[in-house]
Amino acid sequence: MNGGQTRDAGQPLLLGVRHHGPGSAKAVRAALEASRPRVVLVEGPPEADSLVPLAASEDMRPPVALLAHAVDEPGRSAFWPLAAFSPEWVALRWALEHGVPARFIDLPAAHTLAWERDEEDEEDEEDTDEQDGDGGDKDGEDGGTDAGAEEQDAPGEDVRVDPLGVLAGTAGYDDAERWWEDVVEHRGAGKGDALAPFTALEEAMTALRETYGSGGCRRDLIREAHMRLRIRDAQREFGDGVAVVCGAWHVPALRRRTGVTADRALLKGLPKVKTDVTWVPWTHRRLSRAGGYGAGIDSPGWYAHLFAAPDRPVERWLTKVAGLLRAEDRTVSPGHVIEAVRLAETLAALRGRPLPGLGEATDAVRAVMCEGSDVPLTLVRDRLVVGDVLGEVPDTVPAVPLQRDLERTQRRLRLGPEAVERELDLDLREDTGAERSRLLHRLRLLGIDWGRRAASRRGTGTFRETWRLRWEPELAVRTAEAGVWGTTVPAAATAKAEADAVTARGLADVTALAEHCLLAALPDALPVVMRVLADRAALDTDVAHLAQALPALVRSLRYGDVRGTGTAALAEVAAGLAERVFVGLPPACAGLDADAAEEMRGHVDAVHGALGLLADVPTAHGGRLRARWRAVLRTLSARDTVPGVLRGRAVRLLLDEGELAQDEAARLMGLVLSPGTPPADAAGWIEGFVGGSGGGLLLVHDERLFGLVDRWLTAVPAEAFTDVLPLLRRTFSAYEPGVRRTLGELVRRGPGRRHRTDRAAAGAPGFGPGVDEARADAVSPVLRLLLGPDGDEGTRGKRVEVRR
Template sequence: MKDSDSPRRGPLLLGVRHHGPGSARAVRAALEAARPRTVLIEGPPEADALIPLAEHPDMRPPVALLAHAVDEPGRSAFWPLAEFSPEWVAIRWALRQGVPARFIDLPAAHTLVWDKEEATGIEAEAPDAADGSDATVRVDPLAVLAEAAGYDDPERWWEDVVEHRGVGTGDPLAPFTVLGDAMAALREEYGAGGHERDLVREACMRLQVRAAEREFGADVAVVCGAWHVPALRERTSVTADRALLKGLPKVKTDTTWVPWTHRRLARASGYGAGIDSPGWYGHLFRAPDRPVERWLTKVAGLLREEDRIVSSAHVIEAVRLAGTLAVLRGRPLPGLSETIDAVRAVMCEGSDVPLALVRDRLVVGDDMGEVPESAPAVPLQRDLARLQKRLRLKPEPLERDVELDLRKDTDAERSRLLHRLRLLGIGWGEPAASRGSTGTFRETWRLRWEPELAVRVAEAGVWGTTVLAAATARAEADATAAQALADVTALAERCLLAELPAALPVVMRVLADRAALDADVGHLAQALPALVRSLRYGDVRGTDTRALADVAAGLAERVFVGLPPACAALDAEAAEEMRRHVDAVHGAVGLLGDGIAADHGDIRGRWRAVLRVLGGRDTVPGVIRGRAVRLLLDEGALAQDEAARLMGLVLSPGTPPADAAAWIEGFVGGGSGGGMLLVHDERLLALVDAWLTGVPAEAFTDVLPLLRRTFSAYEPGVRRTLGELVRRGPDARGSAAATGAGVPGFGTGLDTGRADAVVPVLRLLLGLDEPDGSDVNDLVGVAG
């Protein structure tokens, strides 16, 4: 009989729940009692060399082992470990005792390519909390055991039988024996639990355990998910186990430690790490005694920081209530549900609003781990860490807004870093609306560091060893690969924001080629605004943008020439899209004209000529004609009388109602301030009112949707004012003379009663006090 086939004493199998503080305490007690010569831990063997870093003074959990394919960093997997994870406790115990610690799970080289769809991203081999196996296992052993014990909540059952069980009395190995027997019964019933990959993983673990036993003898401890314990007890042959591993695909991998967060340990975050309340579990692990009292004191402190009135009496009453609820519910000690109910009733006065803060800050928590600088990392990660430290931009799990003043050197460098990272696909920061100034010298960023960004950094490492070099190479590659002109102009804008002078010539060359070949006016109009914004950014950053200005001016000329014919014979949808292009070009020309008028002539004047052509051609859709007239009016290039005349022509009985409604949509629709224009120009409002009341009944239902869209975009105050003016009706006595051309407005005329009411105040302000009252008549005349 072969040695591998003969009966043997099994190793010390410590079946745990991943990220379970009760399991972690039990593992520590069992290791202290058994004193094994080596500790084997469920995890990727490629990370064995990283285990000593767990004892580094700068290492602070939660952290995760990251494994990724060298040639395809996006193909990656995480193995998270918190302070209260049994695996982390086992690693730290082994290091402090000078005992070898090793990982024994299936190598990441196989895991990352076994099932590419499953392995891509962060879900591969993520242990499920309930059973210690893969996140895709269909059977939840804890749920089955909880149901057998009469519980409808597996979390509550686990708290009662494990988390609330004291350590230090009785046999420290007893809980592992009982849990292992329970899992053996479940494995006998459910087999692999619906995921055949476990069979291969367990074969690999058995081979590793045998190797450790040959090296260290029988004093071997294994810390693994409880689900795997029956399989590791099973006596199989080496040949059978190796057969299961034969022919598995593999890929070259790198591993390192990366910071993790409590939020990523929670199921609600989308990562199946298996615990709903990492903050609560961390508290249970750290609290030496009286965990409920300490927890409720912490809750009271949080609520007081948020200016809620919470006293020590509230804490005392909440502790009593939590204990009473535990007794009523037949629980050995108050759990999370009892403390939450007590906080809601006593400290939150029955409201779930402050309770949501407690859940977010304490039950889940914002803890983020730290990894020492000596941990392996791609060169790009090291350069990023150096920049973060120098610019005092510490990665944090909490979302926060950062205001940057680009006139300051440090803020300008921060802006460049964040823009370069966005270009590399590392979304640490996203631009946000500024609360104060909207000038180009100020930026607002919303920052939040997620652990997955470590994968993005590894992926971006293929572009270069520094952030600057990687961003430059990525920009050049994106410019060459871009198909649409708007994509290239947007990339040019991003290059200026990120200050990539080496990439800009390549982008500009591609931009010039694309602009010369693209004859679509819509594409040209889409591209122009981004170029003009780039000129503004170049000004505030002191970048030489003369080449960009030449391209922008040439692009503007092509838009001017091609826009009028492109606006003819458009359907309603195409006309609305072209109207948006006209708005974008108008805004861009306003900025472009200020910046390069001296070198490229009167660009703004030529644009006004284009608008006059668009506003006067019958073949141009009404929405575009109306917007052209409105833009000329806003620019001061069209008199109000002329605008009123053009509106009167469009709203004449000879114009189809649908065309007239489209013209109104273009003139006063959208967010262009058309509502305020009608409020202050009663003559235009009177024209719209007269036309609308004269629309035939059979045509009204056709124009109503367009009119509703036009006026529904106004602010509520504007709509209310217009409604009051229309309800008041035209008043020729009050405003016909003022509006001219005999067109009545919606003025109210002189209200002598209201005028008389202000006379005493005016007399006091002007120092008038004529006893005969003659001054009163003078004041009334002034008011009139």
Template sequence: MTATTAPLLLGVRHHGPGSARAVRAALDAARPAAVLIEGPPEGDALLPLAADERMSPPVALLAHAVDDPGRASFWPMAEFSPEWVAIRWALDHGAAVRFIDLPATHTLAMAKDPTWEDGDGENGDGGDADDQRYGLRIDPLAVLAGTAGYDDPERWWEDVVEHRGTGAAPNGPPDGASGTRATHTGAGHDPIAVFAGLADAMTALRETYGHGGHDRDLVREAYMRLQLRAARKAHGDGVAVVCGAWHVPALAARTTVTADRALLKGLPKVKTEITWVPWTHRRLARHSGYGAGIDSPGWYGHLFSAPDRPVERWMTKVAGLLRDEDRIVSSAHVIEAVRLAGTLAAMRGRPLAGLTETIDAVRAVMCDGSDVPLGLIRDRLIVGDALGEVPERAPAVPLQRDLTRLQRTLRLKPEALERELDLDLRKETDAARSRLLHRLRLLGVAWGEPVAGRAGTGTFRESWRLRWEPELHVRVAEAGVWGTTVLAAATARAESDAASATALADVTALAERCLLAGLSDALPVVMKALADRAALDADVGHLAQALPALARSLRYGDVRSTDTAALAEVATGLAERVCVGLPPACTGLDADGAAEMRGHLDGVHTAIRLLPDTGDITGRWAGVLDRLAARDSVPGVIRGRAARLLLDDGRLPEDGAARLMGLALSPGTPPADAAAWIEGFVGGGDANPGGGMLLVHDERLLGLVDAWLTTVTAEAFTDVLPLLRRTFSAYEPGVRRTLGELVRRGPASGRTARPEATTPGFAPELDETRADAVLPLVRLLLGAAGADDDELLGAGT
């Protein structure tokens, strides 16, 4: 290394493959004794891990405050990041390597200090959001691109850097639109020249715009200059610095040690810990909020790794993806897309087809002009779903180590790509997986999201949607304050939530989550809090809202072999209080209150059917419904729903239902109230979906509705129409079509008068011989091969 190049300042764009190739070429040419990299010095001890064969980028340094793990910052690195290339070069060549940016102990403290502006859009986790909050730092690339006549900084950077060959890359990127190999990679090419040009450009920008708008940059650069002086004192002129191009002029500036130390005086501090964590390409994208500065990490990764002919190789990847999605893409499509991309680049004056040209070519040739397949290409290839890997010996909080052990034991590998997971809780491994996912959700680590499972699989099935995001490492660190294992932490968190909860519904939901997570040690605390809140809460709506969660908890307890006797006692007492207080609470309600109470009615009805029938709670509930159905002071939607629930449970004969409907639709009833009764009786709901089928199979009730509707006056019809549309629009298309046919033909006045063929597919009487034929199949599905018919019917119920 000559004196004219010392120290060697390599200004880069973070996560730029062209910068990464240029850095590698410059280091190969200069052979420095020490490499200094923009990053937190606390990470110096972790740098040797980068040489571990189990370390696979993208990865990130994660620094967090010990006392407040939620206060954290990331320094992500991909395979094509210049910083990662510099680290690997130094480790491979025996050079000293260090981070020289402002320590995380200061940056994390400054992030919470209102006297400091925070907005490092390069490495921190604030990114663009911080820029908007504190005043936008100038974008050097945008300024340079505009000066060069480009309206897109990304396209300008690709043309001048990413598509530029280097002397150290004999198989470098193609230089022309045809995709041929770069022609300026001869021995005479200077690998340092590109950095000198960028340094001159940044110097001119800083002379025009100052330091760019963030005072913290001045502090960071002062610290980096001090570290550079120390390195030169130890290694002489054999020092190379890899940092953001914006900082190069500041590092080359002549300042005094006293002036730099003055800028660092009085900085706030916080105790920090740092480690390597896996990262993803999705989190490298700018839109993720981490300010990495690139929109297309998958594309950049391809440019960095493709040894030659990157456009042809890219089009081959795209074709393979589309073929996997059953789209017809041939070799001819690939050839034509490459030609079109090259032609577009030549017409636009670009040295090589970039991402814009490849997208346009793929849309025209492989996607038939449609943007729909392009969405898949952007997601899978342009952004990508790569997830890095970190060796187990990397530092981690005890909770993270326990989680990693459980993930390995249960064969639940964290993946960046979203996937569905179906669990059968009768299998021990699946039950353990379910408990782990529920415990993590209780701790705020939302690795899995429950989704509706396959229809008809019963309570022994659970379905989850899994996706591991890098920030979940921060959530795990935050949850570490509750315990050193997932079980202990979830138990402590549940007990704390039970003590602090004020609403009854919150405690019942917590009890349900504890049962799902298998937190038997936390249940006594939660149950005591539940009993206390239930005893003090006199609001029937709150009681009705809390009961369904308790009933579900009892069902989950049966599935998971959990003792729920105490929970059943509380739930039964809650149900009894609802039975006493619900009838008076349903009088004098307006439309919104009636609609809300109808929802509570459905929830309580479903819940009571799941409770152990001690003290004939089911019979008491039926009496409540009977009173509600017959009480004129109760809103029509509640009276109709109560009548429907009684009918479905067999506690109200069909003649009785017809009588109640006739009264509700009599001429003396206001049309709006009558329409509300219809909505409650035949409308859908969680407890009784498919209300329209009742009218399909009972033409007597359909006739009453039809006769009432024909007598509504024109003035009143305008008022009741929205209610009726809301009721009947919830039916499935087939049900609405059948009802229309029945009304058009004119329904019979009674069920016995209905012709056999009135409703296609239904006979007037049950064919017991044909019905018995399905019983062997039902036994097989329910796993009750040896059960008799009565036991079979009970199991099905």
């Protein structure tokens, strides 16, 4: 080996790098070309040695990550992310291109995952002790899932330090990223001595380790002991042709001469679990610090650009920015790019920087292309500075059978994973749309939240669904974890649904699961869920629980109808549940306080809406249940022991159903608003009657109701007014602005004085007594269009009757 790095004969070539640093990556490539080692050792889990050849595959496109998870507990996992500009990735690719062995030398993932599990158990025990009043000192270690990061331990004698931050501060910089760009990224790898940057970094890190020791990371001492043992093994096999690529922080410890016995003693007795390791796709966004990655960087997209640009990186970057802004319909010309380049170079000269960096480029974009606004810069940062690049791995990568089935299904449905969030509209009447919907619902049932439901902007029919999809690297862990339930997505989702039904805590959980089974089209799981549901419903005597469960069941009937799923058993359970609600609701509503009454009103509304949907489902129970429900509402409306908010709500629902005439509703309101009723109870009745959707329009169009409320409100005694005001304010503040404005005008004019046409009779509730034939004739063509040919035959030659 040749090169300028100072070391004794037989010592390995130690290349200290910054994780995900493009300058370090270029320097590593230049150093390896100059030294031509016989073996390359890289910081990473040794269990992944067999996966190294896959890095040479044409289908492997970084960013990717090594994923290690415990076999018996797949949710316990760790990642080692690698981007195209990561020095470790460059070292692996160089070794594969030159036929040189490449191996990982960090602490095995088997120890790392077991260590984190033991630490979490200790923290749980200490938390319990502290709650019992017998707490001790916490170890404080952070067992994060991004194992490429420096694990953080609670500082003991050492002080937790940021090496780059200390070096930047020593050099007079207040920003470690800017210091790194100046001394490494702008230096120009490959010029002069290829090993010079590593020599300089090693000297700096040696000084830091002498001052700060392990820097607050006591686990690093164990990791470094394992690295030294692996390096010694490689030296015995390859002599002095060993090159090591690792974090610069570890270089002084790897250079230090220690005994084999001492290193093995540090590793003795470490916990261990059985692990599996594979490659998974990663994203630039997950490489950023904002994503929670401990060894992350602020600008992965910018670093990828610096690594890939053959020359003129600033000019090329500003051209990219201009293209993005033009795609967003902003006026950006080539002249803007030229002027932005000049400004970035001028700013770098004024600030004493060797070349313009991201800060200068951003300031130039703001001033020249964005006219001083920071709003477009948010887009630039999201799309370019960070970016949504998603890596790819070949099909030959080891994976659990469930992952393979998911990938096949994604290809068949043309629904590939993407790092950027996108909206997907599905029409369930189409085969492809229905299959995509089933896949997404099954994955959600398995805890793989690739998609989340969103409100559809194209319609409100039950045959349409809208999803927002974004694939996150962590979903690979969720897929491995879900692999214990089955080898295919349908089988795994079925097994998971059955298990969830048995372990569900409440009736509402089981009904929600039944709905999910229908959405996911899991007919094999439905019998088990329905059996559990029937048993729970028979034993549960809480009316509130029954009322919560009924809407989900009825929605399931509707969804089952749309998807062509048999729901006869579900209809029987829904009918039995509704009957139990009818029996138990009146006594459950008696003697409730204000909060309980408000909660019960929500249950009444939910049951009413559910029964309305049930009437549209072709079952034998729809009409009979609706009639029974109306009888329950009449009972609630007439029972004095029921709180006013519930009595008023029952009257309102009967009125909306056409089961109560307006005169009768006005009579009931008059009785409630009489002087003998306590003001608070009367205010609750008003809230129940005119609160919610459409309540304001009742007062706008029915002057009798409006007059009753007006007269009652003006007659409330002063001492009781402050008690009823919050209820009334809550009621009327929920109305639409236009409704509130109209009510204000009516109050200003006073009851009985609203504007009318000459044909309107005095005292009529907002409408004239007769029919305006000219206006009726104008509506007739629209009615013929809506009613169709049969309706047209029935109305031809006749005047359409318009009722008030």
